[in-house]
Amino acid sequence: MSATDEVLDLLPAYVADELDAAERERVERALAGSPRLHEELGGYRRLFVLLAALADEEVVLTASAERRMLRQLAIGWYLSGTVRFVEGLAGAYGRALIYYLGGGRAARTQQGGR
Amino acid sequence: MPEDLSNMVTVSDAALVERARAGDRGAFNVLVRRHQVVVYRVCYRILGNGDDAADATQEALLRAYRRLDSFRGQSAFKTWLMRLTVNVSLNERERRKETVPFDESRAAAMPDPASDLARAEAATQLHQALQHLPPNHRAAVVLRDLEGFSYVETATALGVPEGTAKGWAHRGRVRLKELLT
Numbered sequence: 001m002s003a004t005d006e007v008l009d010l011l012p013a014y015v016a017d018e019l020d021a022a023e024r025e026r027v028e029r030a031l032a033g034s035p036r037l038h039e040e041l042g043g044y045r046r047l048f049v050l051l052a053a054l055a056d057e058e059v060v061l062t063a064s065a066e067r068r069m070l071r072q073l074a075i076g077w078y079l080s081g082t083v084r085f086v087e088g089l090a091g092a093y094g095r096a097l098i099y100y101l102g103g104g105r106a107a108r109t110q111q112g113g114r
Numbered sequence: 115m116p117e118d119l120s121n122m123v124t125v126s127d128a129a130l131v132e133r134a135r136a137g138d139r140g141a142f143n144v145l146v147r148r149h150q151v152v153v154y155r156v157c158y159r160i161l162g163n164g165d166d167a168a169d170a171t172q173e174a175l176l177r178a179y180r181r182l183d184s185f186r187g188q189s190a191f192k193t194w195l196m197r198l199t200v201n202v203s204l205n206e207r208e209r210r211k212e213t214v215p216f217d218e219s220r221a222a223a224m225p226d227p228a229s230d231l232a233r234a235e236a237a238t239q240l241h242q243a244l245q246h247l248p249p250n251h252r253a254a255v256v257l258r259d260l261e262g263f264s265y266v267e268t269a270t271a272l273g274v275p276e277g278t279a280k281g282w283a284h285r286g287r288v289r290l291k292e293l294l295t
Contacts (some may be wrong), residue, residue: 055260
């Protein structure tokens with residue numbers, strides 16, 4: 001790898017301010033004499049502006065999706081608790097009963113999670 | 115006896131986890147309320163659309179509830195939850211194996227992100243470009259550059275050494291720049 005390629009490799013971390021002092025100095029020395037590195041630096045600067053814009057963008061669950069999710073979670077918690085309780089009482093037979101009654105996924109996950 | 119949720123607003127995650135482990139479902143509800151936004155956001159960035167992200171969020175939170183006993187407190191609860199979230203999202207992504215072609219001609223014409231409108235459009239392009247990274251690279255960029263995790267936290271959430279997380283984030287950034295310029 002050439003010296004320029006090595007500096008090229010450091011540019012994203014340079015823009016993200018992740019380099020130590022020696023690495024920063026090395027990048028800045030190389031930038032001083034290289035239009036190509038300057039062009040690449042511009043590309044990364046723009047990328048990090050966009051990353052910041054995307055990070056600032058509000059991403060929220062819609063109210064209906066949130067209600068649906070919380071309802072499903074409540075059902076899942078209930079089934080988890082039921083599976084534990086019935087397993088405790090009746091072992092594999094209890095698990096089969098839960099599966100039969102519609103808690104198959106919960107029962108499988110309970111098994112897989114152990 | 116579970117306490118009123120309004121009394122738990124200032125309670126730490128670690129204390130809420132202890133209560134939830136002891137059977138206090140209200141405590142876990144507070145954890146859900148506290149973290150569901152970031153879980154959904156990470157799912158959305160990895161999966162690319164709201165419906166799949168909502169399903170993955172639900173699965174990640176349910177999985178967290180079932181696996182609370184495996185949380186050892188060696189990392190923050192949020193980091194542990196992120197690990198489950200990333201795993202669920204990447205598994206879902208792998209299961210679907212869908213890719214939407216990236217419109218490079220639009221990206222090439224992308225304006226400099228100076229105005230709010232241009233920034234919004236460019237951010238949309240970036241969101242689409244993210245979907246074209248290898249899953250591990252995408253997850254590293256999402257956690258590091260969008261969620262502001264440290265590399266240690268990113269590595270913990272991804273279940274890899276710190277150097278690997280750094281390499282994935284680096285390669286993701288390089289590829290994103292290629293896609294967007």
